Amino acid sequence: MKNLFLFLIPFLMLSLMTTRVFAAEERVPTLSVNGEGIVEAAPDRATISVGVLTQDRDASRAQNLNAKAAQEIINSIVALGVERKYIRTSDYNFRPTYRQEENRRHEIDGYAVSNTINIIVDDLDLVGKVIDASLNHGANNIDSLDFGIKNRKRLQDEALIAAIRDARQRAELVARELGKSIVGIQDISINTGGVGVIRSNHMMMKAEAAMLDYKTPIEAGTLSCSASVHINFILSN
Numbered sequence: 001m002k003n004l005f006l007f008l009i010p011f012l013m014l015s016l017m018t019t020r021v022f023a024a025e026e027r028v029p030t031l032s033v034n035g036e037g038i039v040e041a042a043p044d045r046a047t048i049s050v051g052v053l054t055q056d057r058d059a060s061r062a063q064n065l066n067a068k069a070a071q072e073i074i075n076s077i078v079a080l081g082v083e084r085k086y087i088r089t090s091d092y093n094f095r096p097t098y099r100q101e102e103n104r105r106h107e108i109d110g111y112a113v114s115n116t117i118n119i120i121v122d123d124l125d126l127v128g129k130v131i132d133a134s135l136n137h138g139a140n141n142i143d144s145l146d147f148g149i150k151n152r153k154r155l156q157d158e159a160l161i162a163a164i165r166d167a168r169q170r171a172e173l174v175a176r177e178l179g180k181s182i183v184g185i186q187d188i189s190i191n192t193g194g195v196g197v198i199r200s201n202h203m204m205m206k207a208e209a210a211m212l213d214y215k216t217p218i219e220a221g222t223l224s225c226s227a228s229v230h231i232n233f234i235l236s237n
Contacts, residue, residue, distance in 0.1 A: 029235040030186055031174055035167025037227045039159040043147035043220045046127045048119045049090065050134040051141030055097065057110040063094065066113035069138025076133040077119055080126055091116040116143060122150070128216040147220050156192045159227035163190070171233045184234035193226040 052069045056062035074087055092115050096108045117134075121127055124147075131142055149155060168182075175182050 029180065029237065031171050031182075031233045031235055033167045033171045033174070033231055033233065035163040035165070035170065035229045035231065037159045037162025037164070037166055037229075038224055039155055039162060039226075040222045040224045041149060041155055043124070043149055043223050044122065045148045045150050046121045046124055046218075046220070047144075047146045047148065048121065048127065048130055048134075049116060049143035049145075050119065050131075050139045051114060051116045051143050052139050053112065053114045053141060055110055055112045059094075059111040062111040062113045066115055070115045070117065072137040073117060073134050073139050076137040077130055080129055080133060081123070082119060082121060082126065082130065086120040086122075088118050089115065090118040116141075124218070124220050127218045127220075131216045131218075145218075147223065149223055152225075155223075155225040156227065159225045160190060160192050160229070163227040163229045164231075167229050167231045171231070175233070175235055178235075180235040182233045183236050186232040186234050188229060188231045190230075191228045193228075 050073060052066060052073065054062050054065040054069065056065060070089075074084075077087060078084060094111065094113050097110045097112050099107045099109045119130055121130055127145070131145075134142070171182055
């Protein structure tokens with residue numbers, strides 16, 4: 001029995017030491033902090049959605065009118081210096097139109113053709129000119145105007161760095177007031193938001209633009225990107 005007890009002593013001591021180590025680890029002081037970062041930047045890209053709608057009783061004529069207008073719009077945009085690879089058709093629709101009279105609603109009275117063209121412009125000074133040229137060459141719809149930034153990742157990284165620095169500064173302030181110091185990081189979670197998009201919606205008829213003869217003013221403003229972090233800092237004992 002005595003020999004068995006002596007045999008178990010090392011294991012009991014190891015078990016006791018392990019328990020003490022775990023207890024010590026559990027008592028490590030930590031500080032949980034949230035950090036926020038917001039970065040703003042001027043947009044360097046715009047996407048313009050231009051539409052042309054034509055209607056006629058004859059299907060072929062409705063289509064031809066639309067094709068002619070769409071081609072003239074594209075030619076006018078290319079003439080401004082926008083490369084064709086940045087111009088694409090995003091939607092095309094050909095449909096019959098029906099009479100509105102109560103007893104004749106199933107009768108076709110003509111055809112409507114719509115063509116939507118998306119234009120990406122990296123020179124923001126051209127945005128207003130693209131809109132005006134489109135309206136002057138057959139467009140009767142400006143569906144949307146979105147401002148964005150080409151290097152979105154750079155902006156997101158800058159916002160994340162700002163959030164981490166914000167969390168670190170808060171943690172150092174609290175630790176200093178408690179008479180402690182930061183000695184490590186237990187864990188961290190991050191959340192990077194998307195780059196904010198400035199969007200404008202316009203509905204302007206060509207006739208109105210021609211009558212007013214104004215140049216369309218465009219102000220891009222700024223875009224913002226936000227990020228947040230949650231960090232558990234390890235403090236000195």
